[in-house]
Structure formats: structure tokens, C-alpha cells
Amino acid sequence: MTTRILPAAGDADAARSIVALLSQLPDAEPAPPVPDSTSLLDALGRLAADSVDELPEVVLVHERIGPVPALELVREVALRFPAVGVVLLSSDTGPGVFSAAMDSGARGLVGLPLHYEELATRVGAAAQWSAGVRRHLGRGAEAVSGPGGRVVTVTGAKGGVGTTFTAVQFALAAAASGRRTALVDLDLQAGDVGSYLDVQFRRSIADLAGIQDISPRVLQDAVYEDRTGLALLLAPAEGERGEDLDERATRQVLSALRAPYELVVVDCGTQVTGANATAVEQADVAVLVTTPDVVAVRAAKRMVRMWERLQVRKAEDTSMVVNRWSKHTEIQPSLIEKITRTRPTRTPVPAAFKELQGVVDAGRVQDLDNRSTVKQALWALAGELGLLSAPEQGSAVPARASAGSALAVRAAGPVARLRRGREG
Structure with missing residues (x-):
């Protein structure tokens, strides 16, 4: 043989x-x-x-x-x-x-x-x-x-680009499609997953940091089974406890989560730490969220270059999500793709904060109306990224227009500034 x-x-x-x-x-x-x-x-x-x-x-x-x-x-x-x-x-x-x-x-x-x-x-x-x-x-x-459940990480180019909201909607879409889904808050010092879903729980991911062998019972004790159908592994209430979660502990936690869950969505925040870099490295799908403005796109470029230097992730293996896009935006997804050399997604997320303000302020983002254009775009993205169960792929919400050739790219204003700084 x-x-x-x-x-x-x-x-x-x-x-x-x-x-x-x-x-x-x-x-x-x-x-x-x-x-x-x-x-x-x-x-x-x-x-x-x-x-x-x-x-x-x-x-x-x-x-x-x-x-x-x-x-x-x-x-x-x-x-x-x-x-x-x-x-x-x-x-x-x-x-x-x-x-x-x-x-x-x-x-x-x-x-x-x-x-x-x-x-x-x-x-x-x-x-x-x-x-x-x-x-x-x-x-x-x-x-x-096989490789067990899939892990998808969601990282923000900088603060305020919609990282946590994106991660939560991805997880909700997967759960609604029938997948057993865990949502992990790895923004260890400033995690807001619990606030977005109006959840308070005494356990957190930090409680798993010192455990050498995470058994199903130990994992169950740390996870909060939410009424949305999601299993939540929250960030610690005391941010300094996040330091307990090193690279090795993160690998063990993710390995333990792959067994009982079909999909593990990880909110990695916007800072590069040993823990979230390990998660991005281990991920089956790594998503980077940016907004179409000069500061955020430059931050996205810095992030992917840092991942490459640290051998965490190649730019071409990173899926870029453009949040708060409109057809009047000068910086279009096609230009962001060229600057960051990331893998583009077809569905940009529209700028429609008024749709979100009520549920975000109330900590009830799971109650966002199905007619919301933002929700439709993010759930379509979940299907595009392969996060939904097979019968629901591409059918959770109507597909939206491609962000490719139909989106005109202008060469003036902030676009020119980005092009000048592309090699910087």
C-alpha cells in the first residue's frame, strides 16, 4: 500500500x-x-x-x-x-x-x-x-x-467601520439558515457583542484561558445560549482580563468550538493582538471591513500588510467588505481592491444608518427589520461568503448589484489622495 x-x-x-x-x-x-x-x-x-x-x-x-x-x-x-x-x-x-x-x-x-x-x-x-x-x-x-466547523473572522480596518454589527448579522444569518452557530467576541478590551444583543452573562472567553483541555462541559459553562439561537462566547467585562488569552489559548478555544458548531463567527475588533491574529490565521474565511474613505482604506492597507509581515494572512486570502457605500462615494470598491490587493466581495453595504439607530441604541440588533437595506446586504454577503446552510445559499435575501464594472471610479478628490499614497 x-x-x-x-x-x-x-x-x-x-x-x-x-x-x-x-x-x-x-x-x-x-x-x-x-x-x-x-x-x-x-x-x-x-x-x-x-x-x-x-x-x-x-x-x-x-x-x-x-x-x-x-x-x-x-x-x-x-x-x-x-x-x-x-x-x-x-x-x-x-x-x-x-x-x-x-x-x-x-x-x-x-x-x-x-x-x-x-x-x-x-x-x-x-x-x-x-x-x-x-x-x-x-x-x-x-x-x-474533516476540518470540523468553519471559522470566519471579522476584523475592522479601524474603529467605527461597523465590525461588530457585521459579525452579529453574519451570525444571525447563518443561524436563520439552520446552521448551529457560535459568535465569539475576541475584541477583548472593548467587546460590544453583548451590548448589541442585550445580553449580560457572568462567564466570558477569558474563563477558558488557563484550561489545558477544554471539554464539552467546560465549553458549555462558558457559552451563553441566546434566544436568537446563537451560542455566545463574550469578551470579559474587565478588559484587563483579556491579557490572559494568549495565542495558545485562542487556538484551543477555536478548536473546541469547531466540534459542536457548524460555523464560528469571531469578532476580532480593530487592534492586532496575539489572540485575534491567531484567530485570523486559523480562519477558513477572513473578512476585513472598511468604509470608503481615505483614512479607513489606508488603515485597511496597513492591516493586510501587517498580517502579511507577521505571516498571519495573505492579502489575496482576505475578503474585503465595503460598508456605508453609496453610488455617490468617490472611493469605489474596485479601487479599494487595487489598493489593498484583497479579494473583493460583490455586495457593498449601503450607507443607511437611520435604519439601524433604533435597534443599535436599544441593544436589539436582532430585531432589525427585514426590509432594511443594510440587513439585506449583509445577509446576502453571508451567502456569498458561504456561511449559510446549503438550501439557503444565495436565497436568504435577494442578491444585490455587483460592485464591479457597474460602479464608476472617479479620479479626483480623495481618490487621487489614495492613489498617491498607494505605495506608501
Whole structure:
């Protein structure tokens, strides 16, 4: 039987060495190595979306992978793709590392520098284990061995662009379409999800920060089941408690949420922190919200460039939502796409604050009238981004006009200012 092996190594020389040795193993089919944790998870997610049978039997994780540390990456792969055998490659093979690797879900530990016999033994054992799991699960493997529930993050280019309102409406649209949906407030110091939905709850996401293994019962205790049908994981009332939620805790929380929920919508606020950067990196869909004005568009450009420098997210893998748009706006979505190099969405959200003021002030955004043009646009966007259940895709609200060639782009005023600063 052919064993498909996907190596992940941040060091180019190490990657070449791994592939050279793997090519000597009998019946081994090594894939081209991936250079970082983001590429590995993306590759596995794409394969699992087709079929669990498309996944490699073995994944090799080198200790110098990044940006996610190797042990945490092993845990993430084991949780999201449990029919894949993960083997850690480490220069330290002592009892402490071995125990940590096994606790993270690894099926083997191989010492560096690599030796043929040890690598062949560990890869063979991991492959046999993977094959056994897939035989045991049979056709049910696809249901439990895929990437789990999808995570969509919503980030604002700057304060005041409508980030939280957008995240809440996305979650409401998904829940209305029949998806079991969680809404997470990761704007840890200034989160307003609870205020928008008129919810007060003593638990928050900060209560999960120090827990090593988040069980379903622990998660249930921290989540508020709202009357809207949403499961809410709120930001702490005391903003300073947000510091307790680091990158590792965020990964564990999101992994725990993927199991019981089909969709996890995360409000990431407008500041880059370790927690929300981790969420954006892990997301299946990353949305960036801006308004069509010079300051906000420049802030959006800074945000995507920062994500790229930190290896969090590529600009072209980020979906841009243009809020408060009108046909009279000089800065049109097509220009914003060129400036930020992000992936455009077809549906701009109209500038109609009067429709929203009453429900926002009352903390009842779930009661926004279905005739609201803003609600119609945001629910259409939820369908466009693939956040709704299959029967409802594209039918939750009428589709709106495309923001492409029909939108004229003017070259004067603020547009000229943006073009002058495009390379800045």
C-alpha cells in the first residue's frame, strides 16, 4: 500500500533532507513540503473538503516550523484531522518532549538528524494507525475526520467601520439558515457583542484561558445560549482580563468550538493582538471591513500588510467588505481592491444608518427589520461568503448589484489622495 506523506518544515535545507530520505522508503509517496503551519492547515483543509480519502496518511512536523509552534501544530492537526498520523521531528527526544508530543496527539517522535531506520519505523507505524482508523470509521470517516466547523473572522480596518454589527448579522444569518452557530467576541478590551444583543452573562472567553483541555462541559459553562439561537462566547467585562488569552489559548478555544458548531463567527475588533491574529490565521474565511474613505482604506492597507509581515494572512486570502457605500462615494470598491490587493466581495453595504439607530441604541440588533437595506446586504454577503446552510445559499435575501464594472471610479478628490499614497 502506498503511504502518502506530507512534510512540514520551515527550514529549506531540512525540507530537502526530509524529502530525500522519504523518497528511499518503500511504497512512500512524499508530497512537496509546506513551509509553515498556515500552509499545512490550508492544504489539509482543501484535501478534506474533497474527501477524507484525499488526506495523506502521515504528516511530518519539523521542530522549526512556524509561526505556530511545533507541538501546538501537532495538536491542531490531530484535532482537526484525526485520521491523519502526525509524527514530530525533534532534536530533543527526551522523556519530556516525548510525553508532550503524545499528549498533543502525535503518533511518533523521530530524532534529528534523521536516520533511515527510525524514520521508516515511525512513518510505517503512523501509516498503519491511520489506515486502521479509516477502516474502522468506514464511510463515517468523512463526517468526523474533516476540518470540523468553519471559522470566519471579522476584523475592522479601524474603529467605527461597523465590525461588530457585521459579525452579529453574519451570525444571525447563518443561524436563520439552520446552521448551529457560535459568535465569539475576541475584541477583548472593548467587546460590544453583548451590548448589541442585550445580553449580560457572568462567564466570558477569558474563563477558558488557563484550561489545558477544554471539554464539552467546560465549553458549555462558558457559552451563553441566546434566544436568537446563537451560542455566545463574550469578551470579559474587565478588559484587563483579556491579557490572559494568549495565542495558545485562542487556538484551543477555536478548536473546541469547531466540534459542536457548524460555523464560528469571531469578532476580532480593530487592534492586532496575539489572540485575534491567531484567530485570523486559523480562519477558513477572513473578512476585513472598511468604509470608503481615505483614512479607513489606508488603515485597511496597513492591516493586510501587517498580517502579511507577521505571516498571519495573505492579502489575496482576505475578503474585503465595503460598508456605508453609496453610488455617490468617490472611493469605489474596485479601487479599494487595487489598493489593498484583497479579494473583493460583490455586495457593498449601503450607507443607511437611520435604519439601524433604533435597534443599535436599544441593544436589539436582532430585531432589525427585514426590509432594511443594510440587513439585506449583509445577509446576502453571508451567502456569498458561504456561511449559510446549503438550501439557503444565495436565497436568504435577494442578491444585490455587483460592485464591479457597474460602479464608476472617479479620479479626483480623495481618490487621487489614495492613489498617491498607494505605495506608501
